[in-house]
Amino acid sequence: METDRQIPQPSAEPPPCGAPRRGRPRSEAAELAICQAVERLMAEGGTLADLTIEGIAQAAGVGKATIYRRWPNKNALLVDVIDRLDEQMPQLPGTSVRDDLVVVMDHMRRRGLAKRSRWVLRMALEQLHSAPGLKEAYYSRVINPRRQALRSLVERGMAAGEFRSDLDSTLLAELFVGAMLLRTVIYDDATLDDPELPAMMVDSLLEGLRGPAHTSADPEPTTPVDASVSA
Amino acid sequence: METDRQIPQPSAEPPPCGAPRRGRPRSEAAELAICQAVERLMAEGGTLADLTIEGIAQAAGVGKATIYRRWPNKNALLVDVIDRLDEQMPQLPGTSVRDDLVVVMDHMRRRGLAKRSRWVLRMALEQLHSAPGLKEAYYSRVINPRRQALRSLVERGMAAGEFRSDLDSTLLAELFVGAMLLRTVIYDDATLDDPELPAMMVDSLLEGLRGPAHTSADPEPTTPVDASVSA
DNA sequence: CCGATACGAGACGTACTCGTATCGCAAATC
DNA sequence: GATTTGCGATACGAGTACGTCTCGTATCGG
Incomplete structure (x- = not known):
């Protein structure tokens, strides 16, 4: 039972305020390489147990200490990577809700084909493969x-x-x-x-x-707001 | 020690044919206890890694050797337990396909409420909890x-x-x-x-x-039939 | 230049699990 | 009764991964 120890602050974001950080500054490139390595390994599939710290360090060309200097443990790293994921929504045409819905579902379909996306759910099922x-x-x-x-x-x-x-x-x-x-x-x-x-x-x-909209007359009192808010 | 003779097959099902099995027979109770322990541990949730052989043995009140005498490894045990699962289908009323379908889906709903069912899928997602x-x-x-x-x-x-x-x-x-x-x-x-x-x-x-069956004779495929079917 | 910090690499200790082996004892056949 | 096999318990080796620590080097502020 490892409880997530919060040691003073090996936090991911060193507070820029206060002392101007004597000594060699942390390499931003290393941080990026770590996150990108995690995402790459996620895309390659495998279970949660297959994502080892040493594997991440090696894939990122980084020493383990460099990882533990930023995140207190493996779990915090993964959560942070997940949290930084920039999940972009598809561009909606906005012509009709039906068309938008088709676009959304086609986005789902294509993401289902891509390995990288839905890693968390896929990883869970990939465990069965192990x-x-x-x-x-x-x-x-x-x-x-x-x-x-x-x-x-x-x-x-x-x-x-x-x-x-x-x-x-x-x-x-x-x-x-x-x-x-x-x-x-x-x-x-x-x-x-x-x-x-x-x-x-x-x-x-x-x-x-389907609703009643596909017919012509529609005195529905609910004031359909059809502003093209698809941005 | 001459290892040539012994133990070519620790198979789960010792062949009942041939020699009448000298020595003490295997306890059927132990086998049952093992399988039931696995199912119980499955019901308690947790990931695949949480299902350890020693945990199973302890939950079953059984020595590890008793398990390995029957299954060659942990994986075979789990596969065997899954394979023995008696997944019963719900009784279908048969009045209409719609009613049957509702029964099937209500069966799914109730099984979704039960922890024990769908363990394999649940286990996969429970991994996220770990x-x-x-x-x-x-x-x-x-x-x-x-x-x-x-x-x-x-x-x-x-x-x-x-x-x-x-x-x-x-x-x-x-x-x-x-x-x-x-x-x-x-x-x-x-x-x-x-x-x-x-x-x-x-x-x-x-x-x-819906198909055309609920009306008398109207095989028109494209016209939206809007019968007053309020649930 | 000097202390302080970060870096990559990797050794190290801890903990866990698998699967095997051993040890008395029990239960069956011969 | 002797032998053979199963039983629970447990010690054991091998393997793996985490997280810490050390080493020699590199890069910052002062």
Whole structure:
């Protein structure tokens, strides 16, 4: 149990006020090289345990002491790197919310293809890869049977005419369960207590999420503010 | 010591055929206790690294040798436990595919509430907890800003009438991006190459996933059918 | 020039875990 | 009863990583 010791101040940001820092100043290049090395190693995949201090130091061409002079421990370094991540949002066209949404989701799609992004979540799942066979066992035993069963159910619905049949059954299944898995796995702060949630999700998806705007007359009193705030 | 004869296979399942197994037989209770201890420790959370052999042995009240007599290493034990998991599907009412789907998703919801289930995925995310602050930094820096931005976008669409406004904006946002996150994070074998995927997802969700079955005879595919189906 | 600090490199101690080996004892077959 | 195997407990070696410390060198202020 290592508690994060706060030794006086090996802090990342030495206070520029007060004494003008006698002696050799800290190399800004080293600090940059460390952070960039961490990001590079993150992009290469691997689990949290694979990100060793010595590996980071070597990748950055830096001694370990140079790292520990700036961050009290490995954890603080990683948190700091994550915190400095400049997660840029995609440029939204602003023509319609539907178009903006498509852009956002295409951004997600492309980032899903890139290794570097979503490292934290990917790292978590990559941990399964460090235990050979565990991932395969879990997927073949738990994940895939459920996917298959769900796909069969969806295909039954398509054959019965309850569901649209012009979409891929796999995609249709994912559209149905995606939000639920999101809540149960990733958004761990989201509430799951409402027993009406599944029915609401299914019926909303069946009915469609479109509003009345695509028709001409719309005397809706809610004053649609459609200012192009997409910046 | 002549090591040639002994122990070619410490396999988990000693072949019951052939010789009737001289000496003391293996305790079936020990095997059960081991598996149950693993499942219990899984339920308690923690990462893959927290599941140590000695911890398992102690939790099971068993010596380490008893474990290694049955499984060649820790990984095989875990894979075996995962593989023996009796993942039962929920009983489907079968009245309609929609009702079945609601049951399936409610099953997911309830399992999401239970700690024990989905251990492998949870364990992966729990790894973030082993690095204090990392999860918080990632969520506050990456996940939550995107959630917030997406929610603002959805609310803009609701205000503009493009989207339904009778649903919670958070839920609406999750319905839109759920499937995409599913593919980018969990279903890593799913393809993301199709650049039309986001538009197809968004438009399908807007249009609704219902088929023509609930009406008598109207196979028109494009006209949005708006039956009065209030939940 | 001098003290102070930073640098890269790497040795070092600590702690943890895996997987093996050993030690009495227990439970089965021969 | 002798032998063989399993049992829990635990010592052991090997490996890994963290975080500290030392060494010789480099760079700052004074």
